[in-house]
Amino acid sequence: MLINEFLLLGAVLFCIGVYGVIARKNAVLVLMSIELILNSVNINLLAFDRLHAVDTAGGNDGSVFALYIIAVAAAEVGVGLAMVLLIFRNRKTISLDDLSEMKG
Amino acid sequence: MGWFLEHAWLIPATPGAAFAVIILFGKRMPRGGSEVGLASMLAALVLSAGTAYQWIARVNDSHEEVPAALSRWEWFRIGDLKVSIGSHIDGLAAVMLLLVAFISTLVQLYSMEYVRGDRRYTHFFAAITLFSAGMLTMVLAPNMVQLLLGWEIMGLCSFLLIGHWWEERANSEAALKAFWTVRVGDMGLLVGIAMLLAIFHTLEIGAINEAAAAGEFDNKNLLMWAAVALFIACIGKSGQFPLHTWLPDAMAGPTPVSSLLHSSTMVVAGVFLVARLYPVFHVGLDMNIAGQRFNLIAVIGGITVLIAAGLAFVQNDIKKVLAYSTVSQLGYMMMGLGVGAWTAAVFHIFTHAFFKCCLFLCAGSVSHTASHHSFDMKKDMGGLRKKMPVTFAAWMAATAALCGLPFVSGFFSKDEIIDSAKNNDYKVFYIVGIVGAFMTTAYMTRATYLTFFGKARGGAAHFVHDENARDSSWQITVPLVILGSLALVSGYLNAPIFKWHWFETWTESSIGLPLGEGIFAAPHPPEFSWVSTAPGLALVAAGFGVSLLLCRAVFGEGTSGLRGLTERNVVLRAGHKFLVNKYYLDALYERVVVRGIAHPISRAAYWTNQNILDGIVNAVGQGGRRTGDLVYKYIDQGLVDGAVNGSGTTASGAGGALQPVQSGKVNMYGALLFGAAAVGGLVLVLVNS
Amino acid sequence: MLFAADIEVAQTIGFGIIAAFMIAGALNVVLSKNVVHAALSLVMVMAGAAAQYLLLAAEFVAVTQVLVYIGAVMVLFLFGVMLTRAKLGKDTDLNNDKGWAFGLPISVLLLGVMGYVLLDGFKDTKISGSGEGRIGSAANVLLSDRIFSTYALPFWALSFVLLAAVIGAIVLARKD
Numbered sequence: 001m002l003i004n005e006f007l008l009l010g011a012v013l014f015c016i017g018v019y020g021v022i023a024r025k026n027a028v029l030v031l032m033s034i035e036l037i038l039n040s041v042n043i044n045l046l047a048f049d050r051l052h053a054v055d056t057a058g059g060n061d062g063s064v065f066a067l068y069i070i071a072v073a074a075a076e077v078g079v080g081l082a083m084v085l086l087i088f089r090n091r092k093t094i095s096l097d098d099l100s101e102m103k104g
Numbered sequence: 105m106g107w108f109l110e111h112a113w114l115i116p117a118t119p120g121a122a123f124a125v126i127i128l129f130g131k132r133m134p135r136g137g138s139e140v141g142l143a144s145m146l147a148a149l150v151l152s153a154g155t156a157y158q159w160i161a162r163v164n165d166s167h168e169e170v171p172a173a174l175s176r177w178e179w180f181r182i183g184d185l186k187v188s189i190g191s192h193i194d195g196l197a198a199v200m201l202l203l204v205a206f207i208s209t210l211v212q213l214y215s216m217e218y219v220r221g222d223r224r225y226t227h228f229f230a231a232i233t234l235f236s237a238g239m240l241t242m243v244l245a246p247n248m249v250q251l252l253l254g255w256e257i258m259g260l261c262s263f264l265l266i267g268h269w270w271e272e273r274a275n276s277e278a279a280l281k282a283f284w285t286v287r288v289g290d291m292g293l294l295v296g297i298a299m300l301l302a303i304f305h306t307l308e309i310g311a312i313n314e315a316a317a318a319g320e321f322d323n324k325n326l327l328m329w330a331a332v333a334l335f336i337a338c339i340g341k342s343g344q345f346p347l348h349t350w351l352p353d354a355m356a357g358p359t360p361v362s363s364l365l366h367s368s369t370m371v372v373a374g375v376f377l378v379a380r381l382y383p384v385f386h387v388g389l390d391m392n393i394a395g396q397r398f399n400l401i402a403v404i405g406g407i408t409v410l411i412a413a414g415l416a417f418v419q420n421d422i423k424k425v426l427a428y429s430t431v432s433q434l435g436y437m438m439m440g441l442g443v444g445a446w447t448a449a450v451f452h453i454f455t456h457a458f459f460k461c462c463l464f465l466c467a468g469s470v471s472h473t474a475s476h477h478s479f480d481m482k483k484d485m486g487g488l489r490k491k492m493p494v495t496f497a498a499w500m501a502a503t504a505a506l507c508g509l510p511f512v513s514g515f516f517s518k519d520e521i522i523d524s525a526k527n528n529d530y531k532v533f534y535i536v537g538i539v540g541a542f543m544t545t546a547y548m549t550r551a552t553y554l555t556f557f558g559k560a561r562g563g564a565a566h567f568v569h570d571e572n573a574r575d576s577s578w579q580i581t582v583p584l585v586i587l588g589s590l591a592l593v594s595g596y597l598n599a600p601i602f603k604w605h606w607f608e609t610w611t612e613s614s615i616g617l618p619l620g621e622g623i624f625a626a627p628h629p630p631e632f633s634w635v636s637t638a639p640g641l642a643l644v645a646a647g648f649g650v651s652l653l654l655c656r657a658v659f660g661e662g663t664s665g666l667r668g669l670t671e672r673n674v675v676l677r678a679g680h681k682f683l684v685n686k687y688y689l690d691a692l693y694e695r696v697v698v699r700g701i702a703h704p705i706s707r708a709a710y711w712t713n714q715n716i717l718d719g720i721v722n723a724v725g726q727g728g729r730r731t732g733d734l735v736y737k738y739i740d741q742g743l744v745d746g747a748v749n750g751s752g753t754t755a756s757g758a759g760g761a762l763q764p765v766q767s768g769k770v771n772m773y774g775a776l777l778f779g780a781a782a783v784g785g786l787v788l789v790l791v792n793s
Numbered sequence: 794m795l796f797a798a799d800i801e802v803a804q805t806i807g808f809g810i811i812a813a814f815m816i817a818g819a820l821n822v823v824l825s826k827n828v829v830h831a832a833l834s835l836v837m838v839m840a841g842a843a844a845q846y847l848l849l850a851a852e853f854v855a856v857t858q859v860l861v862y863i864g865a866v867m868v869l870f871l872f873g874v875m876l877t878r879a880k881l882g883k884d885t886d887l888n889n890d891k892g893w894a895f896g897l898p899i900s901v902l903l904l905g906v907m908g909y910v911l912l913d914g915f916k917d918t919k920i921s922g923s924g925e926g927r928i929g930s931a932a933n934v935l936l937s938d939r940i941f942s943t944y945a946l947p948f949w950a951l952s953f954v955l956l957a958a959v960i961g962a963i964v965l966a967r968k969d
Contacts, residue, residue, distance in 0.1 A: 001804050001808065001848075001919065001920055002917055002918065003915050003918045003920045004912060004915050004916075004917070005805070005808055005812070006808075006845065006849070006920075007911045007915065008911060008912075009812045009816075011908055011911060012816055012904065013815065013816070013838070014907070015907075016816070016819040016822070016823055016900070018774075018778045018900045018903060019823050019897065019900040020823035020896075021774040021778070021896075022771050022774050022889075022892060022899060022900070023892030023893055023895070023897075024771070024823065024887060024888060025771070025886070025887060026884075026886075026887045028828065028873045029822075029823075029828065029831055029887060030774075031870070032822055032832065032835050032870060033823060035835060035839075035862075035866065036819055036822060036823075036838065039838065039839060042842065042846075042858075043842060043845055046849045046851050046854060047849060047920065049849070049851065050849045050850060050851070050920045051918070051920050060935050060939050061939065063851050063854050063936050063939075064936065064944050066846075067853075067854060067857060068944075068948075070857055070858060070862065071954075072951065073866065074861055074865060074866055074955075074958075075957075077866050077870070078869065078958050078959070078962045079958050079961050079962050081869055081870070081872070081873040082966040083965055084877060085873065085877065085965070086965050086966060088876070088877045088878075094877050096769060096771055096889075099769075100769050180945050180946075181942050182942075182943070182945060182946050771892065771895075772895075775895040775899055778899050778900075778903060779895075779902075781903070782902040782903040782906055783902075785903070785906040785907070785910070786902065789906060789909060789910060793913075
């Protein structure tokens with residue numbers, strides 16, 4: 001197999017995720033798009049891990065960091081959804097359009 | 105190696121476990137968990153006493169250099185770096201263990217009465233137990249990581265304890281101030297540890313000290329900066345100038361906390377760190393080499409001695425007087441270390457703990473029993489000596505020790521520091537030392553006069569005129585008596601005047617440097633002579649006399665021309681105001697640092713945002729609109745309607761497309777972020793290909 | 794030139810099928826008009842990713858992916874959808890007006906840049922789907938060794954992040 005197969009798959013998923021982050025209005029869907037981005041990064045990490053599996057004695061760093069990213073993503077979803085829930089409770093909507101108090 | 109030396113790790117572990125028990129089950133216990141705290145501290149005291157005893161036996165049995173007693177277990181590994189946890193017992197550690205366990209036990213006994221009925225009684229004991237555990241962990245740390253662990257536990261607990269009555273805003277602010285000020289210094293500790301690791305490739309304190317003392321390092325400059333960074337941590341923790349401002353505010357906590365904080369734990373940690381890593385500082389800062397008059401540690405210590413003693417004069421709050429006195433005495437310790445008087449400085453930690461703890465507990469006793477929980481000497485105290493004989497006696501003993509009257513403990517430690525400064529050619533610090541002694545006596549005379557003599561005022565008046573009023577109960581007076589007696593006699597462990605040098609013998613292996621001449625050697629402590637002590641003693645007597653006369657004149661009965669002088673005389677009033685405002689240091693930090701640096705940055709950012717970014721957006725938008733307008737005005741007439749409409753839409757579209765840049769919408773910021781990343785990547789690709 | 798033996802036909806075909814499913818799922822996540830469908834498509838993408846990890850001989854990560862993402866994170870998402878009372882059927886109000894006008898050019902540009910860089914940089918560098926290197930339980934032993942020795946500190950830091958996230962989530966979502 002070529003490493004580029006995996007890397008390009010990662011790139012495609014990343015860009016789809018970016019599209020989602022930009023185009024979606026619903027906060028839950030934006031969080032899902034972020035998950036897509038994180039997953040694409042994980043695919044890249046593991047592909048590189050495999051690339052270096054043969055030649056270096058250390059190796060395995062990619063897997064380690066993929067695991068850490070999975071854990072961080074879980075934390076991020078937990079906090080993110082809690083925030084979405086709080087916003088929903090206070091405003092009865094989770095449309096990101098309505099959250100523009102930061103307008104300059 | 106004896107059992108106690110091997111199992112020294114139990115000393116911090118016991119209160120640590122007690123903390124867990126108190127916080128989990130304390131509320132259901134008959135005495136709210138305080139019995140667990142006291143029992144654990146007693147156990148720690150017994151263990152430390154055993155450790156100290158076995159260490160002394162070890163020193164006495166051996167005729168050569170005594171190695172430290174180490175027991176270590178691997179804690180974790182990062183790559184090749186192994187970090188251990190365990191205990192490193194030598195003279196310094198044994199002294200400190202005994203001291204901390206002893207003072208903590210007495211303070212806990214005292215607290216059982218003092219904070220009785222408090223709404224967070226259990227939490228108070230949990231925090232104070234963990235606090236002692238933190239200090240004990242730090243004291244016997246075999247490596248810098250464990251030291252940092254204990255250091256930070258103490259920082260956290262001091263925050264909890266100072267803010268114990270957080271319902272009052274001033275208290276929680278004092279807690280935050282203490283926490284953040286110490287944190288500023290802690291950055292230095294982290295940086296210093298990292299630099300030590302870079303220089304010596306190890307974090308073991310023993311190994312670092314040996315390598316530094318033997319000159320086994322590549323880069324002298326780096327070692328100097330490591331010493332400076334570590335010393336910044338000590339400045340923060342030990343309340344040295346210019347980070348001393350948190351210490352007096354820390355009086356917001358309950359009195360037992362103040363006494364624990366200011367005698368044997370927390371503030372001593374900084375001095376302890378310098379003593380612990382003495383070779384690093386000694387070599388890094390070139391101490392005691394020929395011709396050196398100043399070094400960083402001595403200068404900071406010396407400044408602290410004088411400015412803190414000056415501030416102690418104008419305080420009306422008895423605890424604040426004691427707080428500034430602590431700062432000043434810590435300055436003595438730092439100065440002692442800076443001028444090469446290691447033994448004297450460590451001995452001063454030892455004696456100071458007893459008398460300062462005693463003074464704080466006396467202040468607490470007065471406030472608790474006599475003056476309705478007020479600490480204001482001018483309003484609520486005075487004339488208490490007859491009604492509170494035990495408290496008064498303990499206070500006088502501790503005051504005598506603090507002032508360094510001959511043949512009580514402060515005399516043997518403080519004058520040793522002053523003597524060493526003279527002996528090691530630090531003339532300036534010799535003068536600072538004796539002037540400091542003068543000021544110490546003067547402000548303590550003032551505090552004593554206001555509290556125990558003269559006419560009873562405010563809360564104290566009720567107490568003095570009450571027939572049934574008695575001194576405080578036994579939980580309070582027993583610690584006072586013990587500490588007061590120790591304040592008198594503890595100095596005899598190291599009394600050069602009688603050629604008694606036990607303390608020196610037991611601890612000298614901890615210096616980590618050979619004694620004698622040369623760059624990598626610490627100087628011998630000087631011989632005792634009345635000649636070099638006499639000026640200091642004369643000034644102490646002068647301080648007592650001058651202050652007593654002034655006090656009688658200003659605060660005594662009858663009228664005097666001196667009364668209210670600070671209000672009438674311009675020069676004195678200015679000086680008084682300067683001192684009352686703490687040399688305007690708080691104002692400096694608040695106004696200059698925060699307003700002067702942080703605010704302009706945020707204002708500049710705001711201005712950029714408002715004027716430049718908005719300007720660009722608006723300009724582009726308006727430019728587009730104006731183009732549209734122009735197009736509409738001039739070209740419209742002759743052109744097809746469709747084209748006109750199209751250009752109008754383009755114009756407002758351009759404005760509309762750029763306006764969302766400041767929209768406050770998450771999606772747009774995401775689009776900008778990723779768009780910028782894409783463009784940036786494209787530019788990089790184009791540049792590189 | 795690439796020969797059949799070099800490119801490991803079976804794995805490549807497997808990769809292609811899974812990748813097609815993943816991309817289709819991902820597109821559905823960002824385009825679907827139904828929030829629940831989007832969430833279920835995300836499950837497909839994540840399961841596909843787990844399968845890709847297996848192809849890359851990272852069994853442990855694959856299992857973790859299934860447990861954490863499909864097991865926990867997706868349940869969270871579905872709860873989020875439920876608690877925020879999203880419409881269960883079609884919902885036309887999920888996208889920004891003109892959202893595609895920004896999203897499409899930016900993501901296509903990003904894809905172009907990344908694709909060019911990857912193709913230019915790695916050309917036909919090969920990785921082995923099987924046989925060589927560390928595979929099987931030995932790989933997992935090595936992995937755990939790395940986590941608990943070399944990368945012990947990030948591991949700790951991570952445990953604090955998770956703790957903070959747990960507390961933060963409780964504080965944020967509490968009713969009072």
